[in-house]
Amino acid sequence: xYKRVILPLLFRFDAxxxxxxxxxxxxxxxxxxxxxxxxxxLFVIDDQRLNRTVFxxxxxxxxxxxxxxxxxxxxxxxxxxxxxxxxEIGTVTPRPQPGNAKPRLFRLKADxxxxxxxxxxxxxxxxASGRLRSFSQNRGGRNVIVxxxxxxxxxxxxxxxxxxxLICFRDLFEAVDYFVVNVSSPNTPGLxxxxxxxxxxxxxxxxxxxNLRRPNPKPILLKIAPDLTNGQLDDIIAIxxxxxxxGVIATNTTISREGLLTDTATIVAIGAGGLSGQPLRNRSTExxxxxxxxxxxxxxxxxxxxxxxxxxxLEKLRAGASLIQVYTSFIYEGPALxxxxxxxxxxxxxxxxxxxV
Numbered sequence: 001x002y003k004r005v006i007l008p009l010l011f012r013f014d015a016x017x018x019x020x021x022x023x024x025x026x027x028x029x030x031x032x033x034x035x036x037x038x039x040x041x042l043f044v045i046d047d048q049r050l051n052r053t054v055f056x057x058x059x060x061x062x063x064x065x066x067x068x069x070x071x072x073x074x075x076x077x078x079x080x081x082x083x084x085x086x087x088e089i090g091t092v093t094p095r096p097q098p099g100n101a102k103p104r105l106f107r108l109k110a111d112x113x114x115x116x117x118x119x120x121x122x123x124x125x126x127x128a129s130g131r132l133r134s135f136s137q138n139r140g141g142r143n144v145i146v147x148x149x150x151x152x153x154x155x156x157x158x159x160x161x162x163x164x165x166l167i168c169f170r171d172l173f174e175a176v177d178y179f180v181v182n183v184s185s186p187n188t189p190g191l192x193x194x195x196x197x198x199x200x201x202x203x204x205x206x207x208x209x210x211n212l213r214r215p216n217p218k219p220i221l222l223k224i225a226p227d228l229t230n231g232q233l234d235d236i237i238a239i240x241x242x243x244x245x246x247g248v249i250a251t252n253t254t255i256s257r258e259g260l261l262t263d264t265a266t267i268v269a270i271g272a273g274g275l276s277g278q279p280l281r282n283r284s285t286e287x288x289x290x291x292x293x294x295x296x297x298x299x300x301x302x303x304x305x306x307x308x309x310x311x312x313x314l315e316k317l318r319a320g321a322s323l324i325q326v327y328t329s330f331i332y333e334g335p336a337l338x339x340x341x342x343x344x345x346x347x348x349x350x351x352x353x354x355x356x357v
Contacts, residue, residue, distance in 0.1 A: 003332075011107065014103065014105075015105040015107055019105070023075055026075070030081055043082045043336070045346070046060070047061075047342075052322065054300045055246040055247055056219060059085045060143045060144065062322070062345070063084060063325075063326065064086035064088060064325040065084045065086075065088065067090050067149035068091070068118070071090060071121065071123075072127060072128050073128040076132070076144070076146060077139075080142045083342065085323075086145035087147070088146075089147070089148060089149065090122070090149030090180070091150065092122050092128050092148065093122060093152060093153045093164065094125055094168060094171075095124050096124035097119075097121065097122065097124075099118050099120060099122075100118065100121075104118050105118065108260065108261075111261050111277065113275055113276060113279045113280075114275070115273040115275050115276075116273050117187045117272055117273035119154060120151050120185065125168045125172060128148075132148075132176060133174065133175050145177045147178045147180055148172040149179075150165055150169060150179060151168070151191070154189070158199065161199075162202070162206050165181065166206070170210070176218070179218055179220045179221065180220075180223050181220065181245075183195050183200060183223075184224050185252060185253070186274045195225065195228070195232070197238075197239060201242060204220070204222065204239065204245055205242075205243050207220060219246035219247070221246055221247045222236070222245060222248050222249070223248075223252055224250055224252065225253075225254070226280060226283045226305065227256060230290065233287065233290055234294065237294055237295045240298070240299050247299045248299065249302040249325070250287045250303060250305075250321075251280070251284045253280070254280055277329070278329075279306065281307070281308075284304065284305025284306060288301050288303045291320065292319065300323070301321045301322060302322065302323045303320075303321030304326070306329075307329055308337075309337075309340070313341045314345075314348065
């Protein structure tokens with residue numbers, strides 16, 4: 001029903017406008033008496049066989065919502081009710097910023113993709129931190145891990161980027177379970193320059209030093225672009241080892257437009273931005289597999305990019321991911337996707353047990 005009836009209706013409206021409309025309606029609906037419990041009955045699978053312990057945290061299931069969907073930590077409880085085992089909020093920046101000019105979110109329906117050049121539009125780290133503290137005190141029995149994806153303001157020079165990341169880190173420290181350092185968005189000018197070995201090592205070393213000064217340090221992960229070369233991926237492996245951060249999220253959106261079914265004129269008219277969805281699936285899996293094999297599984301990887309089915313999810317996990325995240329497919333496939341993936345994981349686990357008996 002979702003893909004036949006609801007999705008065509010949603011796609012009649014501007015992509016960013018309908019995102020805000022749908023999330024607002026979801027929040028309103030789940031606040032009605034009994035609706036949250038009904039939603040959890042429909043979408044949540046509460047089964048210990050789905051639990052995953054990764055970088056010291058126990059996730060109720062390995063399927064998460066990627067950063068970008070809930071930039072301001074406004075829908076954590078609602079996304080939990082839809083069956084996600086973890087939700088990554090952000091990217092947040094120290095100060096509020098409007099992001100890039102609209103329109104800035106575009107559908108590639110023929111490809112099952114999205115192009116966005118949002119530009120870290122968010123209300124600032126302070127409001128997000130406050131909402132998450134409130135959520136932590138009023139979870140209502142929800143078992144969900146929350147990650148904080150942090151970045152720098154657009155007008156902050158790269159030489160001063162560390163200050164922005166430290167502000168976000170300190171403000172969110174008591175409110176999230178893990179951190180993600182975002183230096184891989186293509187929509188903030190110059191941000192990807194921070195992925196180079198020297199500046200990235202300095203940034204992560206300083207954040208980790210701040211982290212380890214605290215009695216209960218939090219896992220810090222690095223989110224990387226799919227457009228890195230193998231040599232740059234080798235640098236990432238070395239940086240993770242040198243800085244002793246907890247792991248990597250692979251991958252962010254791509255600036256590539258290769259192999260798309262959407263006509264060239266439309267792609268040119270859309271212009272710059274990061275591409276997500278099905279076109280990213282193979283490359284993100286390649287990056288996961290390369291990092292896992294070249295590092296000998298030295299660190300956990302969260303796999304994200306083009307997961308539109310249970311088989312796509314299993315592909316990422318078999319390539320070396322410990323956890324997975326979705327975003328674009330949640331729009332195209334609907335809220336039942338998380339449950340389908342978790343059912344497939346339970347089925348695979350049962351089959352493995354049968355084979356070993």
